[in-house]
Amino acid sequence: MAVGEASFPHMPAIDGVRLGAAMAGIKKPNRRDLVVIEIPEGASVAATFTRNAFCAAPVHVAKAHLTQTPPRYLLINTGNANAGTGSRGIADAERCCSALASLAGVDPQQVLPFSTGVIGETLPVEKIAAGLPQALTQLDGAQWAEAAEGILTTDTRVKGATAQVELSGGTVTLNGISKGSGMIKPNMATMLGFVACDAEIPAATLSQWLRDSVAVSFNAITVDSDTSTNDACTLIATGRGPQVVSAEDERRFRAALTQVLTELAQAIIRDAEGATKFVTLEVEEAASVEEAREVAFTVAHSPLVKTALYASDANWGRILAAVGRAPVEALDVERIVIDLGDVRLVEHGGRAESYTEAAGSRVMAQAEITIRIRLGRGEARATVWTSDLSHDYVSINADYRS
Amino acid sequence: MAVGEASFPHMPAIDGVRLGAAMAGIKKPNRRDLVVIEIPEGASVAATFTRNAFCAAPVHVAKAHLTQTPPRYLLINTGNANAGTGSRGIADAERCCSALASLAGVDPQQVLPFSTGVIGETLPVEKIAAGLPQALTQLDGAQWAEAAEGILTTDTRVKGATAQVELSGGTVTLNGISKGSGMIKPNMATMLGFVACDAEIPAATLSQWLRDSVAVSFNAITVDSDTSTNDACTLIATGRGPQVVSAEDERRFRAALTQVLTELAQAIIRDAEGATKFVTLEVEEAASVEEAREVAFTVAHSPLVKTALYASDANWGRILAAVGRAPVEALDVERIVIDLGDVRLVEHGGRAESYTEAAGSRVMAQAEITIRIRLGRGEARATVWTSDLSHDYVSINADYRS
Structure with a gap:
């Protein structure tokens, strides 16, 4: 795929x-x-x-x-x-x-x-x-x-x-x-x-x-x-x-x-192994480029985010949880804004009031998805690209040498 | 499972x-x-x-x-x-x-x-x-x-x-x-x-x-x-x-x-989601406990190591690659020794001379596996436990909310 x-x-x-x-x-x-x-x-x-x-x-x-x-x-x-x-x-x-x-x-x-x-x-x-x-x-x-x-x-x-x-x-x-x-x-x-x-x-x-x-x-x-x-x-x-x-x-x-x-x-x-999604992670308003990259890679590596992307499931809680565990000191969740495509997912420490499951699902169904995370800590930014985690990824890597 | x-x-x-x-x-x-x-x-x-x-x-x-x-x-x-x-x-x-x-x-x-x-x-x-x-x-x-x-x-x-x-x-x-x-x-x-x-x-x-x-x-x-x-x-x-x-x-x-x-x-x-293997990672001879934990978690989080474990494939090169990318300064690969159960996998920067595919496969076929990594840098040690990455893990997490 x-x-x-x-x-x-x-x-x-x-x-x-x-x-x-x-x-x-x-x-x-x-x-x-x-x-x-x-x-x-x-x-x-x-x-x-x-x-x-x-x-x-x-x-x-x-x-x-x-x-x-x-x-x-x-x-x-x-x-x-x-x-x-x-x-x-x-x-x-x-x-x-x-x-x-x-x-x-x-x-x-x-x-x-x-x-x-x-x-x-x-x-x-x-x-x-x-x-x-x-x-x-x-x-x-x-x-x-x-x-x-x-x-x-x-x-x-x-x-x-x-x-x-x-x-x-x-x-x-x-x-x-x-x-x-x-x-x-x-x-x-x-x-x-x-x-x-x-x-x-x-x-x-x-x-x-x-x-x-x-x-x-x-x-x-x-x-x-x-x-x-x-x-x-x-x-x-x-x-x-x-x-x-x-x-x-x-x-x-x-x-x-x-x-x-x-x-x-x-x-x-x-062309990532088993990929069904092409995902762009844009992290903005970070205190440093390094910090922005840390947050982006933490989300990009999260198996739970990647399987939700594979399932086209707008499980924004997993994105939030991944941002929250990124190795960034004193992250203020009140200031964090997370958008999925053109849909606001998270603001003020929780789900955005305007968010609807239907809107989230519409974006998640697309093959190319942008997740934009604003940290409210500074001016630095970084972009990272990743794929989803699918059954084919497991099959390819469980069978590679055989 | x-x-x-x-x-x-x-x-x-x-x-x-x-x-x-x-x-x-x-x-x-x-x-x-x-x-x-x-x-x-x-x-x-x-x-x-x-x-x-x-x-x-x-x-x-x-x-x-x-x-x-x-x-x-x-x-x-x-x-x-x-x-x-x-x-x-x-x-x-x-x-x-x-x-x-x-x-x-x-x-x-x-x-x-x-x-x-x-x-x-x-x-x-x-x-x-x-x-x-x-x-x-x-x-x-x-x-x-x-x-x-x-x-x-x-x-x-x-x-x-x-x-x-x-x-x-x-x-x-x-x-x-x-x-x-x-x-x-x-x-x-x-x-x-x-x-x-x-x-x-x-x-x-x-x-x-x-x-x-x-x-x-x-x-x-x-x-x-x-x-x-x-x-x-x-x-x-x-x-x-x-x-x-x-x-x-x-x-x-x-x-x-x-x-x-x-x-x-x-x-x-x-009882990990989709687990078919219970894996003990013992990292020894580290310069600090923190360093030992970093190496153990890097291996434990590697999707390629986890899918090889799922496949019961003694793909030791993936373990070696994961150890090599752990965030540890100036790792000397010549001093690293990796054992899979009672089988020596890696020494002197490459595959152990005594290693055979049959011996590696015998250990990998077991449900409970210990990977022991000696870094040759000090006296500190850490143990981490993890599971494999299976099709069931993807199924469980791609379907969780539906």
Whole structure:
């Protein structure tokens, strides 16, 4: 199941960026499970990674390689996360990088590895190495959809977003793909996201802009509160297009970047495991952004709120109870206002006088629902997107390995 | 569904404590939904309450009454939580206290009200008042099982625990009952717990001992991470039995109190909504108790761990990922050891060499499972009990109001 439309956008080629996917039979036969992304020489590359302490071997290796030399290739496999695999996992990730490096004629440190799939199983390095020639043969600037398909696991949809933005020096194109459906509560990044553009931006600046945009996009979604061991988001700026020269250029570029990342993040929620609802939580009038996020995530993680959303039951008491248990000091319930879509649910510490069950049910029946919570404590705000908790979520996750 | 044995223990009468239940038709006809507990004059009473900011009207009233005068009656209704009901809810709770007080010949402040059930609906004060004479007629020291039944909501079992402890001045009896099945992540107390004993203990001391015991019993369980608006645990010491005179007396009494509260808390987990597994999380070698609890609750709340438990799938990678995302600074995964029952799952940052899928599956197939996590950071430890996440949990909570 998934919520909303599912079309994959047309993505213009970005000069110098080529993508290729292969069927390497890593976990299942006859599906794209191996992707190579080629980055032109001179590009800037930034990345954010999971904060899970048990971060996967490829995360360790990608972080290390990124500090050594500008990357020329991204190597992504699905079907195996190479996480919880100890020192063996690190060696396996390095071997994959070396295999690609020798085929492509670059240094192993110029390859960043990414893996996603089941945790704790040994990476099938031979299958990956055997699939690389096919992926390299496919390399083409028009293979975004194939690459988007090749990074999926339990996802039911390919996920892509694109934008063009006019800077003073010309048009910049941004293309991005992402994957993710469960174990989604990114912390610095989503499961996997890859974005490229043709702007010319120094790596340090690119890294800061990526972090800022990730904070309000990938780091503002949750399916099930579980942060993956393999989360990573990578941003390439080829430098073959315009520079960002003015404050207005910067504003425009960063807005476009945030837009692309937000579309990719929202696509993950729309395709969340078992999802029947796409839910936007807007928390306003908080004392700090951190506080606003705490309240939003507490509601977004509440199994009772999520099952009520699944049932299309306007059980506003569960929303109220979740807000009330959020880790916020001295919350004054008298000042809290909660709206469900255009319907006032809660004010003055209890149910709004104007509220009717019929009005609440009308909103809850919709596939896309906004819950707006005003705390009456300040000016800060945060938005978080989440899904509901359905029978399909339990089925998918009770059966995943079997 | 529920896990393990379900017998209600024989509870010796506690002199001066009488209980009575009535069918007041608060939400459904023909079920006990109203309970009165009579407390003898001169007794000490202590209570802990939810920390949910949206705490229910009866919690406000009970807290206020408790500061004014020693209580003589506890008045408990199910079918309606009187939460999210604003100032009207406060007035309604007070009216119920007044109704009982005038029938029993005490002051309204000598009645503590407790409510549990659906949030946000107006309390049916007339039904409660009309049921009180029946409850008072039933008052008897042997009505613990009937009272335990009368406080249930979505529970499938009555929950009771009893203990006797020899002090230097004679035998002390402790009896307790509890309710709770969903919206269970108590914070200072469970949904509802009522415990009485015949020891003579000053109220301030009783309050401290209750808090300490609640911390390792009711505050160490979670079904779904949702803290109720109505949690409360009340402890009565009639003073008609022995005093606690020595350090050894104190040690014995507090151990018995913790035992009774732990049995009542565990009974809630065994009867958790949709539960098929009773899971003990033991976190050891933490830098602090708080840190140990954080790790235990992170694992206990993980939907992916909970669905793997439901599936009896030894998907240890999900346990590892949950430990890795716990809010603990500078966790060194190399030092972490995770055992599932008697099977070593994780060591040296990955799967234990000795681990086999067959061994993991053997433990996962059991109804009662212990997950032991050693962090290698210190001497502190904590134990938390939880349940799995099943299709029945979703069904129960997607259908609760319909």
